[in-house]
Amino acid sequence: xxxxxxxxxxxxxxxxxxxxxxxxxxxxxxxxxxxxxxxxxxxxxxxxxxxxxxxxxxxxxxxxxxxxxxxxxxxxxxxxxxxxxxxxxxxxxxxxxxxxxxxxxxxxxxxxxxxxxxxxxxxxxxxxxxxxxxxxxxxxxxxxxxxxxxxxxxxxxxxxxxxxxxxxxxxxxxxxxxxxxxxxxxxxxxxxxxxxxxxxxxxxxxxxxxxxxxxxxxxxxxxxxxxxxxxxxxxxxxxxxx
Amino acid sequence: xxxxxxxxxxxxxxxxxxxxxxxxxxxxxxxxxxxxxxxxxxxxxxxxxxxxxxxxxxxxxxx
Numbered sequence: 681x682x683x684x685x686x687x688x689x690x691x692x693x694x695x696x697x698x699x700x701x702x703x704x705x706x707x708x709x710x711x712x713x714x715x716x717x718x719x720x721x722x723x724x725x726x727x728x729x730x731x732x733x734x735x736x737x738x739x740x741x742x743x744x745x746x747x748x749x750x751x752x753x754x755x756x757x758x759x760x761x762x763x764x765x766x767x768x769x770x771x772x773x774x775x776x777x778x779x780x781x782x783x784x785x786x787x788x789x790x791x792x793x794x795x796x797x798x799x800x801x802x803x804x805x806x807x808x809x810x811x812x813x814x815x816x817x818x819x820x821x822x823x824x825x826x827x828x829x830x831x832x833x834x835x836x837x838x839x840x841x842x843x844x845x846x847x848x849x850x851x852x853x854x855x856x857x858x859x860x861x862x863x864x865x866x867x868x869x870x871x872x873x874x875x876x877x878x879x880x881x882x883x884x885x886x887x888x889x890x891x892x893x894x895x896x897x898x899x900x901x902x903x904x905x906x907x908x909x910x911x912x913x914x915x916x917x918x919x920x921x922x
Numbered sequence: 923x924x925x926x927x928x929x930x931x932x933x934x935x936x937x938x939x940x941x942x943x944x945x946x947x948x949x950x951x952x953x954x955x956x957x958x959x960x961x962x963x964x965x966x967x968x969x970x971x972x973x974x975x976x977x978x979x980x981x982x983x984x985x
Contacts, residue, residue, distance in 0.1 A: 708963050824953060862959040865950050869964055872946035882943070 681886065683867035684712040684893040686855035687743065687793070687819065692717040692724050695731060701861065702735050708866045714741045714767065714855075714893070721766055741897055743767035745791060748777050758786050767900050769817065773797050782808035788899055793819035793857050795830075798837040806850040813911050815896050816850055818842060819857035820870050823877075835877060842878050853896060854888040924971065930982060932965070934974055942967065 685705065690698045698715075705713060715732070717724060721744045732740060744766045748754035754770065754777050761768060769789035770781035773796055781787045782805050790809060792798045798818070809816055818841060822834040845852045854874060858864050867889045874885040902908045907915040926933035937945045949962040965981075968974045 708961070709965065823951070826954075862953055862961060864961070866963050869946055869950040872943045872964075873950050875943050876947040 681890050682712045682739070682894070683710075683871070683886075683889045684714060684853075684855075685710050685864075685867055686714045686817070686853055686889075686893055687716055687745075687821075687857040688713055688864075689716050689718050689857070689859070692719055692728060695728065698732065701864075702732075702738065704861050704864055706735075706737060708864060710864075710866055711737065712739045712893075714743050716743050716745055720744070721761075721764060741767065743769055743789070745769040745771055747771050748774075750774065751776055751780055754780060758784065762786065765900065765904050767896060771797060773800055775800060775802070778805050779808065782812060782814065785812060785814075786903070787814060788896055788903070789815050789817050789853070791817040791819075792841060793817060793821070793855070795822055795834055795837060798834075798841050801841045801844065803844065803848055806845060806848045809851060810849070813851070813899060815892060815899075816845060816852040817855055818845075818852060819855050820873060821855075821857040821859070821863060823873065824858060824860075824863035824865075839878050842874075842880060846880065846884065851892060851895070852888055853892045854885070925978075932978065932981075934971075934978070936971070939969075 688701060688705070690701055721742065744761060744764060746754065746757045746769070748757055748770065767788050768786060769791045770777070770787050771791035771793060772778055772781070778790060778800065781790055790805060792801050801816070806816065818838060822838070823831055825831050825834070854870065856865060856867070856870060871882070871885045871889055874880045874888070875882050880888070905914070907917070909915070924934040924936050935945060946964050949964065952962050953959060966974065966977050968977065
């Protein structure tokens with residue numbers, strides 16, 4: 681079962697940093713990665729992509745996370761990134777932005793990775809993401825803080841949000857999303873944390889790190905396919921098998 | 923703790939199958955020992971000590 685680290689932030693201007701992070705992942709045995717360029721994906725040089733893809737031991741995918749200030753900002757950013765083949769994620773504390781993002785089929789992922797954003801999760805957003813076959817993201821990186829006060833506060837918020845998501849059968853994924861190398865962990869270790877501290881059944885936790893991430897990647901591929909209309913509806917040309 | 927080797931960076935922990943996830947998550951949440959940043963990452967789980975020793979030998983030979 682491939683376990684994903686679904687959010688590894690890297691700096692596109694610093695290849696040494698990327699190399700170091702990938703080496704760390706190699707030592708930890710992480711093979712499936714979703715990279716997020718901190719300074720956006722638009723100005724990424726093809727040479728950099730080639731260099732990254734030369735790390736043959738990894739299966740690497742890319743994502744872009746928008747943090748729009750308001751609805752117009754979200755619309756503008758989505759327009760700019762219409763042809764990007766990355767996973768498109770939106771992270772905002774603004775309820776209107778969240779609702780619009782959950783309705784928009786171009787958005788693959790609504791991220792609830794920040795402490796302030798987790799608290800804004802509502803059943804309405806979960807319902808909209810289910811209708812749109814998009815996903816919700818939670819991150820365990822926040823738990824790796826040194827401050828026990830913050831850790832317990834985050835644990836409470838994450839617990840509430842995850843229990844609500846499970847109750848409503850939401851499509852959710854869990855990522856690491858750490859800033860410091862030394863907070864990076866193998867997804868299997870994070871599954872244990874999700875199971876023991878957040879009371880997620882082991883199989884559901886494994887799904888959030890594996891099957892659901894694969895489904896998310898599949899969704900992105902479908903979005904890029906011009907013959908694809910909606911879930912279960914695809915135009916088949918003459919001679920196509922599927 | 924059955925075995926620990928700081929040179930090759932590994933250790934073997936013995937626990938019941940019911941407490942495996944608890945042990946793994948507690949190791950995961952350790953990120954500092956005496957001011958030094960550390961990562962304790964699970965590599966392999968097996969049912970018998972003999973098996974894990976075989977895995978250990980294989981890994982050391984690979985290095």
